[in-house]
Each structure stands twice: as C-alpha cells, then as structure tokens.
Amino acid sequence: MEEENELMMRVTGLKKYYGEVHAVDGISFAIPRASVFTILGPNGAGKTTTLEILEGIRGPDAGEIEVFGMKLKKVTRAVKERMGVLLQDGNFEPYLKVKEVVKLFASFFKKALPVEEVLTRVALQEKTNAYVKTLSGGQLQRLAVGVALVNDPELIFLDEPTTGLDPQARRNMWSIITDLKDQGKTIILTTHYMEEAEALSDRVCIMDYGTIIAKGSPRELTSRLGQETIIEFNTSSLSADDLAQLESYGKTAREDGEIVTVETENLVHTMEQMLAWSREREIPLTNMTVRQPNLEDVFLLLTGRRLRE
Ligand code: ATP
Numbered sequence: 001m002e003e004e005n006e007l008m009m010r011v012t013g014l015k016k017y018y019g020e021v022h023a024v025d026g027i028s029f030a031i032p033r034a035s036v037f038t039i040l041g042p043n044g045a046g047k048t049t050t051l052e053i054l055e056g057i058r059g060p061d062a063g064e065i066e067v068f069g070m071k072l073k074k075v076t077r078a079v080k081e082r083m084g085v086l087l088q089d090g091n092f093e094p095y096l097k098v099k100e101v102v103k104l105f106a107s108f109f110k111k112a113l114p115v116e117e118v119l120t121r122v123a124l125q126e127k128t129n130a131y132v133k134t135l136s137g138g139q140l141q142r143l144a145v146g147v148a149l150v151n152d153p154e155l156i157f158l159d160e161p162t163t164g165l166d167p168q169a170r171r172n173m174w175s176i177i178t179d180l181k182d183q184g185k186t187i188i189l190t191t192h193y194m195e196e197a198e199a200l201s202d203r204v205c206i207m208d209y210g211t212i213i214a215k216g217s218p219r220e221l222t223s224r225l226g227q228e229t230i231i232e233f234n235t236s237s238l239s240a241d242d243l244a245q246l247e248s249y250g251k252t253a254r255e256d257g258e259i260v261t262v263e264t265e266n267l268v269h270t271m272e273q274m275l276a277w278s279r280e281r282e283i284p285l286t287n288m289t290v291r292q293p294n295l296e297d298v299f300l301l302l303t304g305r306r307l308r309e
Contacts, residue, residue, distance in 0.1 A: 008033040008155055008186040014063030016049050023049040025210035031188065036181050038189045040197045040295060041207035042307050047190040051159050054188065056080050081109065084153030086144055086161055094133035098124060101132060102146055109151040122146040122176055138169025145176060156180060158189045162196060174199055192307055194295040206299060213302050218295060225293035225301060231262045231270065233288040242281060249273040256306060
C-alpha cells in the first residue's frame with residue numbers, strides 16, 4: 001500500500017510563456033507511481049508544452065519538477081535515460097524491418113530491453129520481420145510506443161497516442177497502456193478524447209488556456225455535476241422560445257450545433273414534459289439518449305465550451 005502511494009512526479013508552479021501567449025501558466029500537480037495521469041484539454045490548452053518541459057525538450061520559465069525523488073529546475077540527460085517518450089511523428093524508415101527499428105533505438109541507450117520483449121509489450125511479435133511500410137496505422141503507432149519502451153523506462157510520456165486511429169486500433173492502444181500500468185509503469189498521457197481519459201486515467205487534470213481548471217479521478221470530476229442525468233437529442237434548429245421552454249423542464253438546456261443537451265435531477269418528470277413539448281411543437285427528439293455526466297460535461301460546466309470545437 002505504501003508503495004502505491006509513492007510519488008513519481010511532483011510539479012509546482014510550472015510556467016512557459018511565448019511572448020504574449022501564456023502556454024503554461026503556473027500549473028501544479030502530483031503523480032503517484034504506477035498510475036495513469038492524463039492531461040485533458042482542447043487544442044492549444046498547453047498540453048504538449050507541459051509534456052515537452054517534463055520530457056526535457058524545453059526549459060520552463062518558472063517552476064519546479066520533482067521526479068525519481070530529485071528536485072530539478074530542468075530535466076537532465078541522466079533523468080531522460082529513465083523516461084520513455086512517444087515520438088509525435090514516428091516517421092520510421094519504410095524499408096527497415098520492425099525488429100531493426102527497435103534495435104536502432106535500443107542502441108541509443110546504455111540499458112535496453114531485448115527486442116522480443118519490446119515487441120511483446122506492444123503486441124507486435126508477429127510483425128518482427130515485417131517491413132515498416134507494410135504496417136497499418138495502428139501497428140505503426142504501437143511500434144512508436146515500443147520505441148518509447150526500449151530503455152525499460154519507469155515513466156512514459158504518451159502525447160495523444162490514439163489521435164487518428166480507428167476505434168479498434170484505439171482500443172488496442174488502451175489495453176497496451178493498461179498493461180504498462182499493471183507492470184508498475186507510470187504513464188503521463190495527453191488526449192482530447194474524454195472517453196479515453198475516462199477509460200484509462202487514475203487522475204485527470206483538465207487544462208484550458210495554460211491553467212489547470214480541475215483535477216481528480218474521473219469519478220471525482222464527474223461527481224461535480226451531482227445527481228444529474230443528461231438527456232440529449234438532435235435537431236436542426238430551435239427557436240429561443242423552444243429552448244427556454246425546454247430549460248424550464250430541467251436544470252439547464254443548451255443547444256450546441258445540432259445537439260441539444262438538457263440536464264435534470266428528476267429524469268422521469270423532465271422526460272414527461274419533454275415528450276409533451278415534442279408533440280405540441282412537432283419537434284422530433286431524434287437520436288435521444290439518456291446518460292450519466294462525463295468529463296466533456298465537466299469541461300462544458302467549467303468553460304461553457306466543448307472539448308472538441
Ligand atoms: P494541441 O492539442 O493542439 O497539441 P496543446 O494543448 O498541446 O494543443 P500547446 O501545443 O502546448 O497546446 O500550445 C499551447 C499554446 O502555446 C498555443 O497557443 C500555441 O500556439 C502556443 N505555442 C506552442 N509552442 C509555441 C512556440 N514554439 N512559439 C510560440 N507559441 C507556441
């Protein structure tokens with residue numbers, strides 16, 4: 001139990017400004033060992049800048065980083081040896097074999113895992129002798145994660161590891177990340193997919209305009225919405241009066257593009273009123289769904305915006 005509570009990283013007052021842009025504006029958080037810590041936020045929130053500072057690619061303007069029990073102003077080469085970083089565009093040489101790519105990256109480190117072990121961790125054993133150019137998008141991304149694991153790092157940075165992957169490939173990546181955590185690795189993940197943050201994270205910090213606007217476990221964060229249930233449906237357009245009427249049935253009602261979202265603490269009552277409203281005004285409740293609040297709703301509650309514009 002003691003070990004579980006051990007901290008892998010503590011970040012205090014981290015800042016990075018690019019002229020007028022406060023890319024990272026004084027953020028602080030702590031990451032327990034053997035956990036998945038996720039930074040969730042829209043484009044431009046400062047996620048990549050934060051990761052690049054923690055990976056030692058950029059120096060911060062202010063703040064302190066404590067990692068592997070050491071307090072640092074900047075991440076040094078010796079510290080980097082113990083970290084694994086997913087490269088943003090893996091761009092591996094297409095005429096190399098998978099095992100050759102892993103060997104090449106392993107040669108950069110003093111200590112490296114055997115190729116077979118790396119490929120097993122990312123479920124690519126069967127592709128050991130395949131050429132890079134024959135891999136699918138999901139397999140390429142798994143190879144990129146494998147490359148991040150060659151030095152058997154304790155701390156692994158995954159910056160948007162599933163962006164652009166199809167749902168099946170995304171699920172495969174999720175199970176690799178979960179396995180890494182089960183092996184005792186600490187993972188720092190960024191994503192703008194709230195489903196991913198919910199599925200994988202022990203702790204999430206929601207970032208917006210360089211600051212952390214909320215942090216906690218997915219459950220702690222969604223419990224901010226209390227006992228609410230969310231009702232959603234699609235429509236092409238509502239009048240201001242339609243929307244105002246809808247709002248009177250629940251706690252809030254919001255129209256965002258073609259999606260209408262109603263929050264209620266009394267599902268049955270609100271639904272009855274909505275059905276009558278739909279009949280009277282001849283507004284179909286297309287694709288109506290009823291669900292519990294998720295991290296997207298938390299973001300919406302805090303910012304008035306959706307994660308994905
Ligand atoms: P995305 O999901 O789009 O990658 P992000 O949350 O990772 O977004 P960052 O890439 O960290 O966000 O960018 C944060 C802010 O800092 C943005 O406004 C961005 O334009 C700005 N920024 C990032 N790098 C630089 C740079 N080298 N010079 C100037 N501004 C920068």
